[in-house]
Amino acid sequence: MAASPAWARPAGAGTWRLAAAGCRPGQLRISVPAAVAGDPDAAPAQLVWNVVLRNGGRSSCSLRGWPGLMIRRPAGRAVAVTVTDVRFSNLAHVPVSRVVLRPGQSAVVTVVGPAGARGCVTRWSLGLALPGAADRVAPDQAAPDRAAPDRAVPDQAAANRVAVRLPADVAGRCVAGPMQVSPFYPLRALRGSIRALTAPAGNLPFPSASRREPPGCTAGALRARVSSAADLPGGSVIVLRLSAHRKCVLLSGGWPAARLHLPGGASPIAKAFPYQQAWRMRHTPYVTYQRAGLQQTAVALRPGRRVSVALVSVASGACRPAESATVYPSAVGLGAGVQVAFARPVSVCGQLRVLPFMPGSPRASVLAVARGALAAAGEGSAAAGAGGIPAGFWYGSDGPRTMTCGSGPYTIVGADGTCYPAAGYYGGYLGEVGRWDTWEGCDTVGGGWNSSDYAAAEANFVQYGEGLGAAAYWMMAGPGRDPDPASASAAASWGQAQAQQVASDLSGTALSLPYVLMDVEAQTQDSLDNGWNESWSSTCSPLRVLKHIPARIDRADFSGFRDYIKDDTPWLPGVYSAGGRRSYEWAGIFGSQTLTSTAEWTYEDATGSIAAYPAGFSIPGTSVTADWFAGRPPPARCELFWQWTGGSTGNGITNYRVDQLDGNRVYGSCG
Numbered sequence: 001m002a003a004s005p006a007w008a009r010p011a012g013a014g015t016w017r018l019a020a021a022g023c024r025p026g027q028l029r030i031s032v033p034a035a036v037a038g039d040p041d042a043a044p045a046q047l048v049w050n051v052v053l054r055n056g057g058r059s060s061c062s063l064r065g066w067p068g069l070m071i072r073r074p075a076g077r078a079v080a081v082t083v084t085d086v087r088f089s090n091l092a093h094v095p096v097s098r099v100v101l102r103p104g105q106s107a108v109v110t111v112v113g114p115a116g117a118r119g120c121v122t123r124w125s126l127g128l129a130l131p132g133a134a135d136r137v138a139p140d141q142a143a144p145d146r147a148a149p150d151r152a153v154p155d156q157a158a159a160n161r162v163a164v165r166l167p168a169d170v171a172g173r174c175v176a177g178p179m180q181v182s183p184f185y186p187l188r189a190l191r192g193s194i195r196a197l198t199a200p201a202g203n204l205p206f207p208s209a210s211r212r213e214p215p216g217c218t219a220g221a222l223r224a225r226v227s228s229a230a231d232l233p234g235g236s237v238i239v240l241r242l243s244a245h246r247k248c249v250l251l252s253g254g255w256p257a258a259r260l261h262l263p264g265g266a267s268p269i270a271k272a273f274p275y276q277q278a279w280r281m282r283h284t285p286y287v288t289y290q291r292a293g294l295q296q297t298a299v300a301l302r303p304g305r306r307v308s309v310a311l312v313s314v315a316s317g318a319c320r321p322a323e324s325a326t327v328y329p330s331a332v333g334l335g336a337g338v339q340v341a342f343a344r345p346v347s348v349c350g351q352l353r354v355l356p357f358m359p360g361s362p363r364a365s366v367l368a369v370a371r372g373a374l375a376a377a378g379e380g381s382a383a384a385g386a387g388g389i390p391a392g393f394w395y396g397s398d399g400p401r402t403m404t405c406g407s408g409p410y411t412i413v414g415a416d417g418t419c420y421p422a423a424g425y426y427g428g429y430l431g432e433v434g435r436w437d438t439w440e441g442c443d444t445v446g447g448g449w450n451s452s453d454y455a456a457a458e459a460n461f462v463q464y465g466e467g468l469g470a471a472a473y474w475m476m477a478g479p480g481r482d483p484d485p486a487s488a489s490a491a492a493s494w495g496q497a498q499a500q501q502v503a504s505d506l507s508g509t510a511l512s513l514p515y516v517l518m519d520v521e522a523q524t525q526d527s528l529d530n531g532w533n534e535s536w537s538s539t540c541s542p543l544r545v546l547k548h549i550p551a552r553i554d555r556a557d558f559s560g561f562r563d564y565i566k567d568d569t570p571w572l573p574g575v576y577s578a579g580g581r582r583s584y585e586w587a588g589i590f591g592s593q594t595l596t597s598t599a600e601w602t603y604e605d606a607t608g609s610i611a612a613y614p615a616g617f618s619i620p621g622t623s624v625t626a627d628w629f630a631g632r633p634p635p636a637r638c639e640l641f642w643q644w645t646g647g648s649t650g651n652g653i654t655n656y657r658v659d660q661l662d663g664n665r666v667y668g669s670c671g
Contacts, residue, residue: 020059020060020061020062020100020101021061021062022061022062022063022064022130022131023053023055023061023062023063023101023130024061024130025130026057027055027056027057027059027061028053028054028055028056028057028130029053029054029056030051030052030053030054030128030164031051031052031054031164031165032049032050032051032052032126032164032165032166032167032170033050033052033167034167034170036050036052036108036187036190036191036194037194038194038195038197039090039091039190039194040090040091040197040399040400040448047112047113047114047170047173047175048090048110048111048112049110049111049166049170050108050109050110050111050190051067051108051109051110051111051126051128051164052106052107052108052187053101053106053107053108053109053184054101054104054105054106055101055102055103055104055105055106056103056104057103058103059103060100060101060102060103061100061101062098062099062100062101063098063099063101063107063130063131063184064096064097064098064099064131064183064184065096065131065183065184066085066109066131066181066182066183066184067109067128067129067130067131067181067184068083068128068129069081069083069111069126069127069128069129069179069181070126070127070128070129071124071125071126071127071175071176072124072125072127073121073123073124074123074124074125079121079124079175079176080119080176080177081113081175081176081177081178081179082177082178082179083179083180083181084178084179084180084181085181085183086180086181086182087182087183087416087417088182088401088417089110089182089185089190089193089401090110090112090400090401091190091193091194091197091400091401091402092193092401092402093402093413093417093418094110094182094183094185094189094417095183095185096183097183097185099184099185099186105186105187106186106187107184107185107186107187108184108185108186108187108190109181109182109183109184109185110181110182110190111179111180111181111182112179112180113175113177113178113179113180114175114176114177114178119176119177120174120175120176120177121174121175121176122173122174124175125163125164125166126163126164126166127163127164128163128164193402196402196450196451196452197400197449197450197451198294198449198451199451203407203408203410203452203455203456203459204288204295204297204455204458204459205455205458205459205461205462205463206284206286206287206288206297206462206510207284207286207287207288208287208288208289208290208295209287209288209289209290210289210290210291211289211291212289212291213249213287213289213291213296213298214247214248214249214300214302215248215249216248216249216250216251216329216330217244217248217249217250217301217329218248218329218336219328219329219335219336219337219338220336221244221245221246221248221329222242222243222244222327222329222338223242223243223244223245223338224240224241224242224243224327224338224339224340225240225241225340226238226239226240226241226340226341226342226343227239227240227241227308227363227366227367228363228367228370229342229343229344229346230346231346231347232371232374233315234314234315234374234375234378235312235313235314235315235316235349235350235374235377235378236312236313236315236346236347236348236349236374237310237311237312237367237370237371237374238260238310238311238312238322238325238342238346239308239309239310239311239363239366239367239370240258240308240309240310240311240325240327240340241306241307241308241309241360242301242306242307242308242309242327242338242360243301243303243304243305243306243307243360244301244302244303245303246302246303247300247301247302247303248301248302249287249289249298249299249300249301250298250299250301250307250329250330250357251296251298251330251331251507251508252298252299252329252330252331252357252507253331253503253506253507253508253509253510253511253569253570253571254272254286254297254331254356254357254509254510254511254512254514255272255331255354255356255357255511255514255570255571256270256309256327256328256354256356256357256570257269257327257328257330257331257332257333257337257569257570258270258309258311258325258326258327258328258333258354258570259325259326259328259333259337260311260322260324260325260348260352261322261323261324261325261326262320262321262322262348263320263321266320267326268348268351268352269333269352269567269568269569269570270311270352270353270354270570271351271352271353271354271514271570271571271572272353272354272356272514272570272571272572273312273353273354273355273373273377273667274356274461274468274469274512274513274514274667275355275369275372275373275376275377276461276465277369277372277373278310278355278356278358278369278373279356279461279462279512280462280463280465281358281359281365281366281369282359283359284359285299285300285301285307285357285358285359285360286298286299286300286357286510287299287300295451295508296507296508296509297508297509297510298508299357305360306360306361307357307358307359307360308357308358308359308360308366309327309354309355309357309358310354310355310358310366310369310370310373311325311352311353311354311355312352312353312354312355312370312373312374312377313347313348313349313350313351313352313353313374314349314350314351314353314374314377314378315347315349315350315378316349316350317349317350318349319347319348319349320347320348320349321345321346321347321348322342322345322346322347322348323341323342323345324339324340324341324342325339325340325342326338326339326340327340330503330507331503331506331507331569331570331571332500332503332568332569333568333569333570334568353373353377354570355369355370355373356510356512376667377667390615390616391664392662392663392664393427393614393615393616393660393661393662393663393664394424394425394427394428394467394468394660394661394663395412395423395424395426395427395613395658395659395660395661396412396426396427396428396429396430396457396467396468396658396659396660396661397412397426397429397430397453397657397658397659398429398430398431398432398448398473398643398657398659399432399448399450399657400432400448400449400450401450401657402450402452402453403426403450403453403658404426404452404453404456404457405418405419406419408456408459408460408463408464409425409426409459409460409464409466410425410426410456410457410459410460411423411424411425411426412424412426412427412658415656423613425460425464425466425467426453426456426457426460426466426467427457427460427466427467427468427661427663428457428461428467428468428469428470428471428513428659428661429450429453429454429456429457429469429470429471430470430471430472430473430517430601430641430643430659431448431449431450431453431454431470431471431472431473432448432449432472432473432474432475432519433449433472433473433474433502433505433506433509434474434475434501434502434505435448435474435475436474436475436476436477436481436498436530437475437477437528437540439498439501440477440481440539440540441540442528442539442540443528454470454509457469457470457513458470458510458512461512461513462512468512468513468661468663468666469511469512469513470511470512470513471511471513471514471515471516471517471574472502472506472509472511472515472516472517473516473517473518473519473574473576473601474498474499474501474502474505474516474517474518474519474561475519475530476495476498476518476519476520476530476557476558476561477494477498477530477531477539477557478520478530478531478532478533478549478554478557478589479491479494479531479532479535479549479553479554479556479557480529480530480531480532480533480534480535480536480546480549481494481530481531481536481539482494482531482539482557486553487553488552488553488556489556491553491554491556491557491560492556492557492559492560493560494557494560495556495557495558495559495560495561495562495564496560496561496563496564497560498560498561499516499560499561499562499564499565500564502516502565503564503565503569511571513666514570514571514572515571515572515573515574515599515640515666516565516569516571516572516573516574517573517574517575517576517599517601518558518561518562518573518574518575518576519576520532520558520575520576520577520586520589521576521577521584522583522584522589529544531549532549532554532589533547533548533549533583533588533589534546534547534548534549535549551589551590551591551593554589554590555590555593558575558590561573562575562598566597572599573598573599574598574599574600574601574640574641575595575598575599575600575601576601576602576603576641576643577589577600577601577602577629578602578603578604578627578629579602579627579628579629580627580629585629586629586630587629592631593631594630594631595630595631595638596638597638598630598638599638599640599641599666600628600629600630600638600639600640600641601640601641601642601643601659602626602627602628602629602639602641602642602643603642603643603644603645604624604625604626604627604642604643604644604645613658613660614626614642614644614660617639617642617660617662619644624644626639626642626644626660637665638665639662639665640661640662640665640666641659641660641661641662642659642660643657643658643659644657644658644659644660645657
């Protein structure tokens, strides 16, 4: 007969409550699954695994605090690791609380460590120690975050030690050095965090509907006419008005895809200009449709309803007359569109810009916003908020971990897992919209998109006038993952195919920070080689056939992606990489090749301290600065984003990762 659980009457309570005894190793079935479905890994330089503890007994038990860990070589000798107790998983803040497990229920701890630390080993085993009487955290005791090298299976907990079987994809990783361990928390909480990555969020900036979205608009369903076209002292403004003869939606990614037709056959596509007043007009045409855990933001049309498309061109450089334009029903300016002729030619000078979709009326309001956008474009500004230090800079984030809090305007989460208003309002989100290995079926690892942070960034920009909004990036495959790595033309086609997939993935995702960036690095988060420096026998193969790929072939792949985004979509192209000559950094892949007119997103790993936030792409009081990679001297207007991490805040929290975004440059001429 199973032992009865203990009962306790808390002081001042009028009712009895069940106080489950602490779990013992004999009650638990402890495992490390190959993956918890949909759980993304952490940063590319990190290794993440979840230890699941299922109550296999016949009575309830409880867990609180952190386990001890021991990493051993096959011969039994311990691997040098330092285990730090932290209050977060790879996805969210994890509070320290008692987790009561009924029979059959499971708890989990998340372990994060470096994927390739110095002296790491690839053959190892994992030992786990449950909190024993000597080191258990009392229910009313606040357990501070702390560095805890003695947490590696303390001797007093010898009776609670458990050897844990590891799946091959975890046991074969190279581990050593510092490791972060979350407190025990319910497995259902982890699954809830995974669902929250893509589930509808409650902080969306646009009206939402739970009904099925209407079918997508086709070119044949659209009608277009010129609402206004004028040459002005600062440039030109063209306002087109779109309507549809049946109910449909434009899944555009937030921006109209429009081309002007110029003499000589030139047809430049208008590039997105995120003028904040255009987003904040009343009666927005955007609707977010939510259904079955998915959400799409579209421009809704129906008979009798119109939307405006405003094009602006600053009077700089050579000017040419435009006599017509084509507007497309998707975010890609290719294929069938609806063409409209101008009553008289309009002068187009410099780079052509397009505002987000605006209401179709009143006409005077739309024209006034377009004129304001023209003036702002001439000044190189979209009139965003002042930001942080120095003025115009913002703090944002990337990746799957939830980094926003509050109820709007939203703020960033600090390194201790709580709101950090001293950093100002949340300034922007750079989300992983997709990755080549899942697109090609090589992997089932979850994506790095966090719908809550995305929505908070968009809501701050659209509703509250703070921050810069959201942008997207794609984990890029090099030519070594293409069947023909020796051909520049094949590499360019491979890059373009990935850009086409990005455009498809972004259909229905409004980006008010209109950048689409390539993530160029040597490996994916789960150590699958991306094919920039080496070639493999097939797209998903582990069999290497070439140890070197020329930089010109790598650049052709890069250019195929960049040129598609630049020439055929309203978004602006960018790239994530790092300075340095190591194989996974820019010079280690592309050699001395430089960039022009492409946004740069760089990173600095382990800055040594995250007690001080960056100010103008440097850490105050240190020698740490952003290391740009596009060549020297780089076009400074293209140095836009800096991902930085820190070594310690003094309370045991490490690898806290945020981004600094320069709002003074994102609306300039880069791209």
